Amino acid sequence: MDSSEILAVRGLSAGYGGHAVVSGIDLSLGRGDILGLLGPNGSGKSTLLRAISGQIRPLAGSVVINGVDLGDAPERAKSGFGLAIDPPDLPGALTGRQYLQLVASIRCCAENDWLGGNVAERLGLKRWIDRLIAEYSLGTQAKIAIAAALLGAPPLLILDESLNGLDPLAAFEVKRVILALAASRHQAVIISTHVVEAVPGLCNRAVLLAEGSIAREWNARQLAEASHAPGAFELHVMQALSEPMSWRRR
Numbered sequence: 001m002d003s004s005e006i007l008a009v010r011g012l013s014a015g016y017g018g019h020a021v022v023s024g025i026d027l028s029l030g031r032g033d034i035l036g037l038l039g040p041n042g043s044g045k046s047t048l049l050r051a052i053s054g055q056i057r058p059l060a061g062s063v064v065i066n067g068v069d070l071g072d073a074p075e076r077a078k079s080g081f082g083l084a085i086d087p088p089d090l091p092g093a094l095t096g097r098q099y100l101q102l103v104a105s106i107r108c109c110a111e112n113d114w115l116g117g118n119v120a121e122r123l124g125l126k127r128w129i130d131r132l133i134a135e136y137s138l139g140t141q142a143k144i145a146i147a148a149a150l151l152g153a154p155p156l157l158i159l160d161e162s163l164n165g166l167d168p169l170a171a172f173e174v175k176r177v178i179l180a181l182a183a184s185r186h187q188a189v190i191i192s193t194h195v196v197e198a199v200p201g202l203c204n205r206a207v208l209l210a211e212g213s214i215a216r217e218w219n220a221r222q223l224a225e226a227s228h229a230p231g232a233f234e235l236h237v238m239q240a241l242s243e244p245m246s247w248r249r250r
C-alpha cells in the first residue's frame, strides 16, 4: 500500500440480510483528500459508510484504513477513523462533556485533544457542554457528534450528512476545521451530503452514487473548474443522474 493512502476500498459490496445495496465500490483516499459523497435518497451512501466504518460486514471486497484491514483487525482498523454518530444514536443520558470524555477514553487521548484549538467552543457548544445531550436541539447534537469525531485527530474523518441542521456559523466552522485538517496533510475526510453546491468549495474529490454503484467521479481540477461557474457542478451532477446507467462513469 502507498504510505500516503489512508483509505483503500476494493471491490466492496455491502447491504442487509445478504442482499447487496452497494456493489463493486473502489475508492482510494490519500492524506489531504476531502471526498464529497453524493447520491439520491436510497442510493447507498450511508450503507457504504457503515461498511467502511465496520458497522456492517461487507458481503465482498475489503476496507483498509491507514494500512489496517478492517476484516483482519477490526478494533485496530477502527482506531484509524473518527465517525460523527447520527444524532438519534448519541447517548442522551450523558452530558456533552461526559460524552467527549467517553470518546477520549476510548481513543486514549485528552477530552480537548483537537487539532487547531477547542472545536467544542468553535462550534458554540460552551453553554451546552454540561447539559444532557437529550436536551440538545438536533443541530446541537450534530455539533457534539462532530466534535467527538475529531478528538485525537484520527487519520480518517467520516461525516454522514453531518452538516444537516447546523446553523450557518457552525457549518462555516466545521468547513474551516475540515479544510484545516486536509491542509495539514495528516488526514483524509469523507463527507456525504445532499448540499451539492457546497462540494466544489469544500472537497477536492467527489463521487456520485446511483443505485449502489459509483456513477461518476470528479477530481480536484474538475471541482476547481466547476467552482468558478455558479451552478456548474450541480448541473454536472443532475446530468449524470439523468443518464442511463450504461453511459455513466466516463
Ligand SMILES: Nc1ncnc2c1ncn2[C@@H]1O[C@H](COP(=O)(O)OP(=O)(O)OP(=O)(O)O)[C@@H](O)[C@H]1O
Pocket: 016, 021, 039, 040, 041, 042, 043, 044, 045, 046, 047, 048
Ligand atoms: N438497516 C437496514 N436494513 C435493511 N435495509 C436498509 C437498512 N438501511 C438502509 N437500507 C436500505 O438500503 C438502501 C440504501 O439506503 P441508504 O440509507 O444507504 O441510502 P442513502 O443514500 O444514505 O439515502 P439517504 O440520502 O436517504 O440518506 C435503501 O433501499 C434502504 O431502504
